[in-house]
Amino acid sequence: EIIHRISFEAYPAFPRSIMMSDTAIIDAYPSPGREGKPVRxxxxxxxxxxxxxxPPKNFSDSDFLLFDFEGNEIGLNKKVRLEGTRLGSLQDNSCVTTIQKIISVN
Incomplete structure (x- = not known):
C-alpha cells in the first residue's frame, strides 16, 4: 500500500453520526458551514x-472542540491546517486521512 503524507487547510465538522473508539472519523470541508466536498x-x-x-452520545455542533499542537482550543467553523497520512488514492473519498498535527490558521 502507498502511504501519502499530506497537509491541507480545512474546516473540520461533525458528520450526522460518528464511529468512535479511541479515535473518531469526521469530515473536513474546504469552506466554513460544511460547504464543499469534505475529506474524511x-x-x-x-x-x-x-x-x-x-463528543457526548447525543452531540451537537456546540460540542465540537479541537486542540491544536500547542493545546489551544479550536471551535467549529475555524480554519485549521491538518497534517497526517493517507492510505491509497488522494482522490478516493472512502480513504481516511489520519491526522497527526493540528495547526490553527488565523
Missing part, C-alpha cells in the same frame, strides 16, 4: 495536543 479525517480523542474532544 480521523482524530485521536481526548483533551491533549492534536486531539478532538470526545
Amino acid at each position: 479525517v480521523s482524530f485521536k480523542l481526548g483533551s491533549g495536543k492534536n486531539k478532538l474532544k470526545k
Whole structure:
C-alpha cells in the first residue's frame, strides 16, 4: 500500500453520526458551514495536543472542540491546517486521512 503524507487547510465538522473508539472519523470541508466536498479525517480523542474532544452520545455542533499542537482550543467553523497520512488514492473519498498535527490558521 502507498502511504501519502499530506497537509491541507480545512474546516473540520461533525458528520450526522460518528464511529468512535479511541479515535473518531469526521469530515473536513474546504469552506466554513460544511460547504464543499469534505475529506474524511480521523482524530485521536481526548483533551491533549492534536486531539478532538470526545463528543457526548447525543452531540451537537456546540460540542465540537479541537486542540491544536500547542493545546489551544479550536471551535467549529475555524480554519485549521491538518497534517497526517493517507492510505491509497488522494482522490478516493472512502480513504481516511489520519491526522497527526493540528495547526490553527488565523
